[in-house]
Amino acid sequence: MSEPPLKTLEVEAATSPAVEAADGTRQLEELKRLVAGRRWYYALWARIMLGAIPLVALTLLWLIVSAHPPHGALQYAAPRIQPTLTDLKNDIVGQSPIVRSAILLTLEETAIGLVIAITAGFLLGVPMGLVRLVDASLYPIIVVLQAVPFVAITPLLALVFGFGIGSKVALAAVLSFFPILLNVIVGMKRIRLDEIDLLRSLGASRAQTFLKLRLPRAFGSIFAGLQVGILFALLGAVIGEIVGGAGEGNGGLGVQLTIRTQGLDIPGAFSVLIIISVMAASLTLLVAAMSRLLTNWKEL
Amino acid sequence: MSEAMSAESTHPESNLPAGLIGSVSRARPRWDTQAGRVIVAAVPFVALVGLWLLLSAYRPAGWQFAVPKFGPTMDALKSDLFVSGSAWPAVRVTFEEAALGLLIAAIPAIALAVLMGLSPLVEIILYPIVVLLQAIPKVAFAPILLLVFGYGISSKIALAVMVAFFPVLVNAVTGMRAARLDEIDLLRSMQGSAWQIFTKVRVRRAIPSIFAGLQVGFVFALLGAVFGEFVGGTAGLGTVISIRSAQLDIPGVFSGIIEISVLGVVASLILRLVGSRISNWQES
Amino acid sequence: MTVTSVGNVLSARNVVKIFAREDGTPTLALADVSLEVSMGEVLVLVGASGCGKTTFLRLFAGLELPTAGEVQRFGRTVTGPAAEAALVFQSSVLLPWRTIRENVMLPAEIQRRKGSEWRDRATELLEMTGLAAFADAYPRELSGGMRQRASICRALLLDPPILFMDEPFGALDAITRATLNRELYATWRHTGKTIVFVTHDITEAVRLGSRVVVMTPRPGRIAHINEIVIDAESYDERIESQQYVDLLRELEHQVHVITSTTERDDGSPAAADADLVR
Numbered sequence: 099m100s101e102p103p104l105k106t107l108e109v110e111a112a113t114s115p116a117v118e119a120a121d122g123t124r125q126l127e128e129l130k131r132l133v134a135g136r137r138w139y140y141a142l143w144a145r146i147m148l149g150a151i152p153l154v155a156l157t158l159l160w161l162i163v164s165a166h167p168p169h170g171a172l173q174y175a176a177p178r179i180q181p182t183l184t185d186l187k188n189d190i191v192g193q194s195p196i197v198r199s200a201i202l203l204t205l206e207e208t209a210i211g212l213v214i215a216i217t218a219g220f221l222l223g224v225p226m227g228l229v230r231l232v233d234a235s236l237y238p239i240i241v242v243l244q245a246v247p248f249v250a251i252t253p254l255l256a257l258v259f260g261f262g263i264g265s266k267v268a269l270a271a272v273l274s275f276f277p278i279l280l281n282v283i284v285g286m287k288r289i290r291l292d293e294i295d296l297l298r299s300l301g302a303s304r305a306q307t308f309l310k311l312r313l314p315r316a317f318g319s320i321f322a323g324l325q326v327g328i329l330f331a332l333l334g335a336v337i338g339e340i341v342g343g344a345g346e347g348n349g350g351l352g353v354q355l356t357i358r359t360q361g362l363d364i365p366g367a368f369s370v371l372i373i374i375s376v377m378a379a380s381l382t383l384l385v386a387a388m389s390r391l392l393t394n395w396k397e398l
Numbered sequence: 399m400s401e402a403m404s405a406e407s408t409h410p411e412s413n414l415p416a417g418l419i420g421s422v423s424r425a426r427p428r429w430d431t432q433a434g435r436v437i438v439a440a441v442p443f444v445a446l447v448g449l450w451l452l453l454s455a456y457r458p459a460g461w462q463f464a465v466p467k468f469g470p471t472m473d474a475l476k477s478d479l480f481v482s483g484s485a486w487p488a489v490r491v492t493f494e495e496a497a498l499g500l501l502i503a504a505i506p507a508i509a510l511a512v513l514m515g516l517s518p519l520v521e522i523i524l525y526p527i528v529v530l531l532q533a534i535p536k537v538a539f540a541p542i543l544l545l546v547f548g549y550g551i552s553s554k555i556a557l558a559v560m561v562a563f564f565p566v567l568v569n570a571v572t573g574m575r576a577a578r579l580d581e582i583d584l585l586r587s588m589q590g591s592a593w594q595i596f597t598k599v600r601v602r603r604a605i606p607s608i609f610a611g612l613q614v615g616f617v618f619a620l621l622g623a624v625f626g627e628f629v630g631g632t633a634g635l636g637t638v639i640s641i642r643s644a645q646l647d648i649p650g651v652f653s654g655i656i657e658i659s660v661l662g663v664v665a666s667l668i669l670r671l672v673g674s675r676i677s678n679w680q681e682s
Numbered sequence: 683m684t685v686t687s688v689g690n691v692l693s694a695r696n697v698v699k700i701f702a703r704e705d706g707t708p709t710l711a712l713a714d715v716s717l718e719v720s721m722g723e724v725l726v727l728v729g730a731s732g733c734g735k736t737t738f739l740r741l742f743a744g745l746e747l748p749t750a751g752e753v754q755r756f757g758r759t760v761t762g763p764a765a766e767a768a769l770v771f772q773s774s775v776l777l778p779w780r781t782i783r784e785n786v787m788l789p790a791e792i793q794r795r796k797g798s799e800w801r802d803r804a805t806e807l808l809e810m811t812g813l814a815a816f817a818d819a820y821p822r823e824l825s826g827g828m829r830q831r832a833s834i835c836r837a838l839l840l841d842p843p844i845l846f847m848d849e850p851f852g853a854l855d856a857i858t859r860a861t862l863n864r865e866l867y868a869t870w871r872h873t874g875k876t877i878v879f880v881t882h883d884i885t886e887a888v889r890l891g892s893r894v895v896v897m898t899p900r901p902g903r904i905a906h907i908n909e910i911v912i913d914a915e916s917y918d919e920r921i922e923s924q925q926y927v928d929l930l931r932e933l934e935h936q937v938h939v940i941t942s943t944t945e946r947d948d949g950s951p952a953a954a955d956a957d958l959v960r
Contacts, residue, residue: 133526140522144522148523149522149526149527150526152523152527153527153530156527171545171546171547171548175542231431234435234438235438235439235441236442237439238442238443239439239446242659245663246655246659246662247620247626247655247659249621250624250654250655250658253628253639253644253651257463257643257646258464283735290776292773293775298745298762299743299769300788300793301764306792311493314777332535333537341628341629352538355541359544362545367541369544371534372541375534376540378534378535379534382533420749420751422749423701423702424698424702425701426702444740471939527863576865
């Protein structure tokens with residue numbers, strides 16, 4: 099079924115690399131379907147097996163390095179497998195609850211920071227996407243603010259918000275704010291003039307047009323922004339912990355990482371690194387899955 | 399969208415009465431000119447500076463860590479740049495770390511992206527692990543890198559490399575995907591060699607994305623370098639800020655932040671200019 | 683086909699429309715056009731691109747306001763769109779995240795009309811157009827012609843007295859277009875609605891129209907108003923009659939004269955204008 103040529107104008111702003119990558123994937127899938135034919139490596143089973151090759155290779159590499167550990171400074175980069183895995187197991191299900199509570203703490207910081215960033219992102223992004231004047235006015239200063247390395251003010255944040263959860267949440271919020279904001283703006287700008295005309299012709303109020311048209315059309319962008327945003331929020335929390343320290347209590351995952359590294363407990367440090375990585379991957383996958391579910395109608 | 403307004407018609411073909419009242423639908427709202435955009439964009443900046451000045455004069459208690467006074471900050475900045483000149487060597491160190499990091503990251507990243515773009519098999523093999531690795535927060539490796547590489551600039555370069563690698567790779571892959579099937583077919587039908595197809599079609603289409611990736615990559619590399627200096631550094635802007643923080647020299651900290659930001663913005667602009675120059679040259 | 687003038691449903695008097703382009707220069711889209719549309723007729727606007735026919739339609743529909751002159755619906759000045767005037771666009775503009783039935787019910791939803799009667803009516807309309815089996819499908823599962831049928835159902839949901847159709851079949855292949863012409867004619871005979879129809883297909887214009895208005899471009903003006911008089915009872919008789927053939931020839935001649943004497947923007951005389959479909 100061919101798509102009729104649209105007598106429309108689709109207004110788009112610049113996209114972040116994450117959004118571009120998502121579009122590129124779809125494009126590539128189309129290309130692949132056209133070109134695939136009977137190439138064996140396009141089958142699902144083949145993809146899974148082939149995709150696992152690098153993982154297998156890396157694991158083998160690790161095993162080899164474990165058996166023949168390097169000397170000198172490099173040894174800090176290559177912990178042996180067995181101690182690392184033991185530490186990992188103990189951290190997750192062992193007696194001491196330190197790492198488990200650290201996981202929860204870091205998650206908490208990430209979540210609160212993300213919620214703040216989403217709220218601010220929508221409060222600012224929706225008007226910017228809808229009203230050209232607001233967009234022209236605020237966009238430049240946002241671009242400039244984005245260049246400020248907020249990592250650099252982490253020590254200050256500790257002074258302002260205290261050494262507890264506040265400074266970490268603040269950093270998580272600030273870091274995740276920009277990708278969310280930019281993608282909300284892009285999403286709001288994704289309009290088709292004939293759809294707007296349609297709703298106008300039906301006598302829809304601005305609120306109705308927003309809820310029934312602009313918001314669904316913005317979903318794709320918004321979720322792309324959330325995917326990047328949740329990663330940055332986690333990043334902010336961890337960075338905040340590394341720089342800011344623990345405050346009261348045992349601190350989050352970043353704190354545990356610093357403690358173990360400074361104590362030269364490399365297997366332990368890598369255990370924490372693995373936990374952080376798994377958290378990051380799962381959070382991203384979660385948002386990606388939600389995005390697929392909610393926007394599977396988008397074939398255009 | 400239309401706006402009702404009174405308009406004098408200046409169109410030669412019309413016999414309209416002067417001073418007609420009606421709706422002229424505009425593609426562009428009336429404030430949207432070159433000058434208009436500049437003025438409108440300047441408003442938030444002016445407002446921000448104004449707010450800062452206001453807070454400098456009437457600063458609530460307890461806010462001294464969040465908002466240093468305007469005067470002392472400018473003094474610190476001036477001192478850094480012109481009097482003691484301590485900013486310049488620090489800028490140089492941090493810039494070198496970021497630039498080297500980007501360079502070392504970009505070469506394998508682009509090479510890998512090219513491979514993935516040319517061979518669907520390679521892409522199928524590598525894509526999952528790339529996505530997996532991308533999700534790992536590389537800055538978390540900073541403490542470990544410090545142990546491995548020491549407190550010198552190499553640990554910061556290493557962190558910058560780790561952090562810049564993926565943005566460059568992802569954007570370069572997007573660039574390779576921008577290759578158009580119809581252009582490739584065209585060259586093939588003209589008996590073009592594989593090298594010709596590669597350079598004339600794929601590279602040309604990939605350049606904008608690659609430069610976008612370099613831009614993002616540099617910003618990340620800069621962040622990585624600064625963060626590395628934070629966690630443990632001996633030189634560079636991050637170290638300077640860290641030390642001043644510990645000394646509660648807030649104007650100094652803000653001065654440092656301004657310096658890093660300017661560095662980042664200038665570098666981004668230069669990269670963007672170079673990128674568009676190359677794109678234009680490619681078009682000719 | 684005679685038309686009883688019970689009164690003028692739509693009226694445009696000395697209407698001028700100016701657009702300002704991106705760089706600010708004004709373009710005269712319509713220069714002093716006047717037209718009355720009677721109740722129950724199919725008024726077709728025909729012309730090449732840039733003759734202002736779509737702008738004219740949008741002014742009647744209330745999506746644009748005139749720069750000068752007056753546009754009225756049912757004797758009242760048009761200030762904006764209203765539910766009494768439903769639009770059908772060239773691209774069916776079905777919201778992809780809603781099922782066909784939900785799309786058809788959209789007008790009632792917007793107008794906040796409660797009650798299951800609207801759901802029933804939507805289903806009924808879909809049955810009439812043969813889309814009953816696809817009521818719960820998504821737009822992407824339908825062909826172009828089916829989507830247009832759905833968008834016509836949507837336009838008919840609130841039973842508006844006037845239908846505005848902007849090249850509704852322009853994106854479809856000729857065979858589907860012919861089928862939908864026939865269906866639209868039947869719907870019109872059945873409901874007696876007033877239809878303002880924009881097209882650049884002369885054949886379509888003569889098939890459907892009670893009157894066909896030929897417009898010239900740059901600036902948009904009315905060149906001819908043709909009464910379509912065909913004494914035929916059924917659609918088939920209509921399109922096979924001699925009057926139909928004669929009218930078709932007459933219109934083609936009118937259009938040919940216009941295109942060969944109209945200058946293009948760059949001052950060169952227009953050659954065979956590919957926009958107009960013979």
